[in-house]
Amino acid sequence: VADQIAGLKTFLEHVTLKDVLRSLKVQLASLERLKARLLAQVLQAIKAHEDLAARFRLLLSIPGFGPVVAASLAIRMPELGQMRRGQAAALAGVAPFDRDSGQWKGLRFITGGRARVRRMLYLASLAAKRYDPGFKAFHQALLARGKPIKLAIVAVMRKLIEAANLILHRGQPWVKTQPA
Structure with missing residues (x-):
């Protein structure tokens, strides 16, 4: 449904x-109501299962992480x-792997993993780097060292x-810390 909404907005x-x-605006409004209804159903199903609800609250x-990202990660x-450390990043497809060959020596690339989880993490990272002081400082430090924006x-x-x-x-839930 989200892809249909995005396509319709572009159109x-x-x-x-x-x-x-x-006519298309009516169709768009209908799709957005459907999306909201589906999200409400997913959240209801998560709250019906105690273990999923606990994971969901911790992720929030x-x-x-908003409700959509937290629900997506709790389920997917x-x-x-x-x-162990590093395995979650590899499973999500955001861990750098070497692909040394010819001119690509020393460069690392992300590849594979779960595409929908990666998409949700991308959305969460945009919000985190903008609004959280710790992630904002981390992102700015990478940019200051000359790293490309996408890498950061x-x-x-x-x-x-x-x-x-x-x-x-x-x-244990996230504990907010101030950047060093």
């Missing part, structure tokens, strides 16, 4: 006929909280998924 940018525009404490990564965002994504794994492992 709306190019429509000039008023009747067609009105992480900066950048049941292994979270049981993995992926580094925030990696920190978020590792934090989620640690929080679920400990069973």
Whole structure:
């Protein structure tokens, strides 16, 4: 549904006929109501299961994690909280792997993993780097060292998924800290 909404919004940018525009806006509103209804059903199902609800609440404490991201990770990564350091990032597809060959010597790339989880982590990282002082300082430090913007965002994504794994492992919510 989210992909349909995004596609329809893009299509709306190019429509000039008023009747067609009105009809498409009605369709867009309908899809957005459906999306909200589906989210409410998913959240209801999560709250019905005590273990999922506890994981969901813990994930909500992480900066950048809203109900959609927390629900997505609670459902799509049941292994979270049981993995060793680095495994969660690799499973989500945000861990750097070497691919040394010819001119690519020394460069690291992210690859594989769970695409939907990675998409949710991307959204969470955008919010975390903007609003959380710790993640903002981390992101700015990477940029100050000359790292590319996308690399800095992926580094925030990696920190978020590792934090989620640690929080679920400990069973303790996120504790806000001030940047050093």
